[in-house]
Amino acid sequence: xxxxxxxxxxxxxxxxxxxxxxxxxxxxxxxxxxxxxxxxxxxxxxxxxxxxxxxxxxxxxxxxxxxxxxxxxxxxxxxxxxxxxxxxxxxxxxxxxxxxxxxxxxxxxxxxxxxxxxxxxxxxxxxxxxxxxxxxxxxxxxxxxxxxxxx
Numbered sequence: 109x110x111x112x113x114x115x116x117x118x119x120x121x122x123x124x125x126x127x128x129x130x131x132x133x134x135x136x137x138x139x140x141x142x143x144x145x146x147x148x149x150x151x152x153x154x155x156x157x158x159x160x161x162x163x164x165x166x167x168x169x170x171x172x173x174x175x176x177x178x179x180x181x182x183x184x185x186x187x188x189x190x191x192x193x194x195x196x197x198x199x200x201x202x203x204x205x206x207x208x209x210x211x212x213x214x215x216x217x218x219x220x221x222x223x224x225x226x227x228x229x230x231x232x233x234x235x236x237x238x239x240x241x242x243x244x245x246x247x248x249x250x251x252x253x254x255x256x257x258x259x
Contacts, residue, residue, distance in 0.1 A: 216238070
């Protein structure tokens with residue numbers, strides 16, 4: 109898993125749903141602070157406590173445009189993908205379409221369906237066809253214009 113401060117982009121081959129959830133939570137904190145700042149700034153008069161809160165909030169981090177866009181895209185991804193994957197909060201894997209063939213080969217190896225020591229028939233397997241057949245058990249979701257597969 110990524111650390112909470114790692115950006116999640118649609119250039120990654122594999123994404124864990126728990127990383128998406130953590131990143132959304134991390135990016136949402138400054139967004140909520142910005143909303144509270146706006147509320148306080150609109151007030152006609154602030155109490156001493158509110159003035160101190162406003163100063164503290166202003167001293168904190170704010171989202172830049174790239175982070176705001178990342179948050180928007182991650183929320184859209186989470187909304188779409190969580191509808192297809194019941195274990196979304198507990199960890200679902202999203203596989204980038206361009207990586208799916210390699211993923212299928214690694215999965216076959218992990219399951220013991222192939223032996224890495226064998227050259228035959230391993231070097232004759234049509235991994236594109238195998239990956240396409242594996243996709244039957246997966247659903248495609250969009251992440252910023254890039255297709256990912258989730259089971």
